[in-house]
Amino acid sequence: MKGVLLVNLGSPKSPEPKDVKPYLDEFLMDKYVIDVPFLLRALLVRGIILRKRPEKSAEAYKKIWWEEGSPLIVLSKRMHEKVKAKAEVPVALAMRYGTPSIESGLQELADKGVTEVLLFPLYPQYAMASTLTILVLAEEIRKKKFPQMTFTDVPAFYNKPDYIKNLSDSIQKHLKGFDYDLLLFSYHGIPERHVRKTDVTKSHCKIDGSCCSTPSAAHQFCYRHQCYETTRLVVEQLGLPKEKYRQTFQSRLAGDKWLEPYTDIEINKMPGEGIKNLAVVTPAFVADCLETLEEIAMQANEDFKANGGENFLAIPCLNDDENWIETLVKWIDEWAFAEKTVV
Known part of the structure; x- marks a missing residue:
């Protein structure tokens, strides 16, 4: 059975420093984001950046925070709900950092009997600090937790x-x-x-x-x-x-x-x-x-x-724009009913 995992960046649980700090730690300690040896990365992130950055970032998050939560999470969920309602196969949502995690998204699909997953990073352009880190982590999780699954990766869609x-x-x-x-x-x-x-x-x-x-x-x-x-x-x-x-x-x-x-x-x-x-x-x-x-x-x-x-x-991002939703559903259904993805 086929299914789709949409993956975006992620967000802190709240705009408070206590929640921003672990989110930044997970994000900045990613070797594909700050691509230096682990000890140097740990020194930079945990010894320098995380001493002051969480408070500054928290103030920025407070400016944009919605009653429903982080705008990125809220908008991603709205998009997901619309896509899920129209797609012909199960669709789950995950974040690279924070929650919902990639592991929880794959588990949601596994619980529905999905064994073939279209792994869909929500980034139009490819970058090691966005697309690649999602693909690498998802594969690590697949090998450890879901060896029965196979992945098809959606390539960058910047020119589609x-x-x-x-x-x-x-x-x-x-x-x-x-x-x-x-x-x-x-x-x-x-x-x-x-x-x-x-x-x-x-x-x-x-x-x-x-x-x-x-x-x-x-x-x-x-x-x-x-x-x-x-x-x-x-x-x-x-x-x-x-x-x-x-x-x-x-x-x-x-x-x-x-x-x-x-x-x-x-x-x-x-x-x-x-x-x-x-x-x-x-x-x-x-x-x-x-x-x-x-x-x-x-x-x-x-x-x-x-x-x-x-x-x-x-100008706002595409968010849950109906035409964008139709495009996502079209790409998903084309993959679901073809031997090879045409996304």
Whole structure:
């Protein structure tokens, strides 16, 4: 019997430091997130970062927390319920960090007799700190707890026509009535070394301005290429002229060189360039979360206006948009009734 496990990032149980700290510990101690040797990672995370970061992060979570709980969890559950109601096979939901766990999601499917699982990371673009860590952990759990199961992994869907249409339609809908000077595509950042580590050719990814547009086998796992390709396809779908859009990367950490240009720096400069009305979309996420609701809709909004900007629009993620739900169900059913996935 076939079934599906949708997997998103996760969230603390509450916006209190006591719950934020263990969540950050699980997240930052992941070797695919901070990819340094264990002892150094433990020193950085538990000896330095977790001394002050939980309190600061808790304050950010408090700004966005809903009565029902974490926006990411609430929105993911809404999406899951709609997909589950329409799909022809069992569908479970899990988070890479926190709850519901990947193990509990697989157990839910196993209890229904599922032995063939479509493992579906909810990330349009592939990255070792998002997609890969889900696939690795799920396989570890499968071997230990569910050896009777087999997995089919959903590849990055950054360039799939259905997804591009859903994203483009959502942007167009939210831009209606907003006289914008610029549409900014802001993707979550990653360290440049992550791009090089996932380069299967070990030589293509130079991050030099041309490698992402030069055909290569490396693009299958290149986050940077996939972000630029998502933007290109959406711009093509919407018919945007070059001067009406830009692309940046957000959420960087100090210490390493991350993908550039940086969202916060670019947004702060825009009013001085004559950009007074700014719309921002965040296509690295399918559900709104801390990075979209606090970092963009609140902080970037405030900074833009403090530097002379006038109107700011944060375009919501796809969340439980009905067209997006239909796409997810379509992909799931195509896999469920075919020998090979066509997602």
